[in-house]
Amino acid sequence: MHVTRSQIVSRGLHQACPNCGSRTLFQPGKRFAINPACPACGLKFDRGDGFFLGPFVVIYTFTVAFAIVPLLVLSIFGLIGPAAAITLGGGCAFAIPALLYRSSWSWWLMGYFYFLPEKLPHNRGALREDEEE
Ligand SMILES: [Zn+2]
Numbered sequence: 001m002h003v004t005r006s007q008i009v010s011r012g013l014h015q016a017c018p019n020c021g022s023r024t025l026f027q028p029g030k031r032f033a034i035n036p037a038c039p040a041c042g043l044k045f046d047r048g049d050g051f052f053l054g055p056f057v058v059i060y061t062f063t064v065a066f067a068i069v070p071l072l073v074l075s076i077f078g079l080i081g082p083a084a085a086i087t088l089g090g091g092c093a094f095a096i097p098a099l100l101y102r103s104s105w106s107w108w109l110m111g112y113f114y115f116l117p118e119k120l121p122h123n124r125g126a127l128r129e130d131e132e133e
Pocket of ligand 1: 022024042
């Protein structure tokens, strides 16, 4: 079985495992707990050595680009007051990461495997992930 880049993007947008497409990224019943590996195919989601920081970068970029900078611009041009901008910015800094936590993991995995599709077990043939390292 071969996983294409369009499948990786589709699975990333649907919070599914990039390798097998199962909706197994997160532990059942827990909003903020990612599975260490896919229960269906064994793909490691947290690939070690700071990989968990990737979703933080995604969320930080999203929050700054779509909340903090627009609020700053609105405040600079006098459309909202500085107190309102700071209050809304602070609220967004907590709300957006909480709301997009799952998507940030999925988008990070999507980006990682989009550029390194050969790292997916289904794209490596018989070579198992554990045998590589
Ligand atoms: Zn899987």
